[in-house]
Amino acid sequence: MSVTPQRHRARGRLLIAGVTALAAAASVAAALPAGAQDESRDHGHATGRTVDVQLLSFNDFHGNLEPPTGSGGRVTELQPDGTTKTIDAGGVEHLATALRDARKGERYTATVAAGDLIGGSPLLSGLFHDEPTIEALNKLDLDIAGVGNHEFDEGRTELERIQNGGCHPKDGCYEDGKVFQGADFPYLAANVTDEKTGKPILPPYKIWEKNGVKIGFIGLTLEGTPDIVSAEGIKGLKFHDEVETIDKYAKELDRKGVKSIVALVHEGGAPASAAYNYNCDSPGPGDGISGPITEIAKKTTSKVDAFVTGHTHQAYVCTVPDPAGKPRMVTSASSAGKLFTDTTLTYDRRTRDIVRTSVESANQVVRRDLPKAPDMTSLIARWNKLAAPIASRPLGFISADIARGTEPEQPLGSLIADAQLAYAKTVDPEADLALMNPGGIRAELVFKAAGAEGDGVVTYGEAFSVQPFGNTVNLVDLTGAQLITALKQQVSGSNEAAPKILQISAGLTYTLDLTKTGADRVVADSVKLNGAAIDPAATYRVAMNSFLAGGGDGFAELGKGANPLVGADDLKAFEDYLAANSSAADPIEPPASGRITVVKKPTPAVS
CATH class of the missing domain: 3.90.780.10 (5'-Nucleotidase, C-terminal domain)
Incomplete structure (x- = not known):
């Protein structure tokens, strides 16, 4: 194991295992193997051939507005000497601050999620059918989310209400004069279709665009969702193969002139280490991770430039070879808002594609010593007041x-x-x-x-x-x-x-x-x-x-x-x-x- 004194984002080379000595910035920046780079890089502030797009992502939030308790609220951090320590992490008040700080100075930035944002939630959110979480995610300026299996816990009709708004059909509205507005961001469900129509129940993809920069996001859940949710909730729905689905919509995006594509897949893997800053590419690309997402990543069309994943509640930033043998970034940010992933995608204006040799990524800890975002503190207090008599x-x-x-x-x-x-x-x-x-x-x-x-x-x-x-x-x-x-x-x-x-x-x-x-x-x-x-x-x-x-x-x-x-x-x-x-x-x-x-x-x- 080699250790760097502090976090450095690396470009055009594979970053050898790096662990920070500064606890406040500990992470490993993973980058892809060397390749030619255009000298007219923008970094998001000018008009060159390439621009950097910041992609912030997380997964498996599960309504954890307040910091998770016990071991579920800790992450493991690898230290320079090879030992590990645990860090208390999470809480939407801190997550909001972390994401807002990360966006500062970034001209091109998108925030996305890979499913299970709701469902299996603590009482503060679950008691109100996760309306508090959707309200918080709206305030976080989440741009796009793929569905996960837990988005189907209460069935298709409830998921549609979460997207479109309206008071709960049985419980009604929770606050006088307030009607639930639904998610400001689109949920994507590319591989979930209606048995009768054969069409996706929600949009299969979303094209994010700014100043001519276009990135297509395809969102989907694991094909095995019927095995892990209530049969009643998914009656009349079909769940399709992940690779076939992504390939289908990647071709459709390509025909529309969208060459830069990211898959938000609610399926994951198991890293070789529990430490969030473990070098997943040691000794080589794909060697530090196993599980279903590795096979998906290996088989999915090379048109896809990166994967944001979830489901297994693990933390990893890995590169996995695509069908052509070229490394491609695959990330996951643990669960419950304890981490978020900060990825830089370098977009080539001429080819309209991501320069994969310049992709870099690192998981960041949502530390509880970060200042609390006042709007999130107010949101939690408001819903806690409603929940207090029961909770x-x-x-x-x-x-x-x-x-x-x-x-x-x-x-x-x-x-x-x-x-x-x-x-x-x-x-x-x-x-x-x-x-x-x-x-x-x-x-x-x-x-x-x-x-x-x-x-x-x-x-x-x-x-x-x-x-x-x-x-x-x-x-x-x-x-x-x-x-x-x-x-x-x-x-x-x-x-x-x-x-x-x-x-x-x-x-x-x-x-x-x-x-x-x-x-x-x-x-x-x-x-x-x-x-x-x-x-x-x-x-x-x-x-x-x-x-x-x-x-x-x-x-x-x-x-x-x-x-x-x-x-x-x-x-x-x-x-x-x-x-x-x-x-x-x-x-x-x-x-x-x-x-x-x-x-x-x-x-x-x-x-």
Whole structure:
């Protein structure tokens, strides 16, 4: 690893791994390999052959207007000596300041996003169907956004309301005399079509133009969106292949004379390091990242000059070879507004294309020591006042942080599964076990949470942030064989590359052997309930949320359950459990591990 004393934007060469020594400006500027450059560069202030266009981008904001709590509000920064440290980051008050500061002095600047701006949001936004977030994004001067899977959480009609405005059909208007105005920026949905008409439900692309400089932005979500959202919300819609869709509209833009193209794709990858300023191109282009976006980037037409991506909540600035073998920038800015990506696109007025050898990019931390933007402070205060009577209501008590964690078995996941089983037994005493999808757990329970009534108090607002989707707790009959198949689907099929380990209620145990591959990682004869081996021929009554009961997250077997019973809201089940099982004198402790026994690959010996 080589270290530079401070951040330098590099042009016409691949920047060797650079890590700042100055914490306030730590980042790595990634640039593409050397190539000829025109001497008449504009830098955005004159009229030369080339001009620099600043592209600011972020993704997976998920309504985090206030700084995220716990580990979800931190980023990892690589230090010059090779160690890492964590930095508290995020909060729209700081994000607004950071973006506005970044734009200063830039003649050509566009701000874009790659999906999941709403959905899975904390109470401050989620309680109001994310109207506060759209209002904040309007104030941020967001120019364009691609849709993500979470834009479909409440269905197509609600997404259209988010775009076009109008009061919520059930809840109405939240403030007297005020009607929700909708998003000032266009949402793009190139690969989402109406089954009847075959046409995209929202525009497939947007041409950004200033002083004759034109850049086409194509926006789309991952093709696998139907596997991870409620089937009811996307009824009548089709989701198409990402590469085929981008290629189609890139050709259309090219025919219109738009040669500079950026794809906003809500699909992502996994970098080799969790540090936001890790040199993703070490030892070479594309070597530091894996996952679905790498295949998309490798196959998509060379007409596309850069990718802004999301979905995996990771931070990376990489170059991935296009079909011609030429490196092309691929970026992602983590999630929850903790980072934004600052990319420079050099536009050639003669060819009307991006000079790819001059593209440079770096992720920037949204530090909480940045001044707060007053307009965002006012916005948060206004909506908090509306939410306060509900948000501050105490539900129960915890003795310490209850985290999501990174291990297959998560303390908070175990707690939620226990709560759902307890609720299930109140409506069907024959309920045997409960399963919870990890993606449905959106925040941690923090012992010292901002705004809580006291240390250890869990408020409605905090619980809402954990489970904001409004699913119901459903019960179905599954045979033992089906249950084992469902557990195997955690690590096979669409979940093989990125396993989704279900959180399980107390009494259910099994072994996850990570030395094996595919479905074999779940050891079938290790699956037990209360110490007894699961009988493949027996029937078990299983509780789960309505999303899983519909086969969501790639768990098709769970969608085949018999004798379904639709129960109450999952948040109400969690609320009841906290009330029944905790008090100030006897708070809930983080559940102990041991439900899932993990066999890990041995760590190679260091010589």
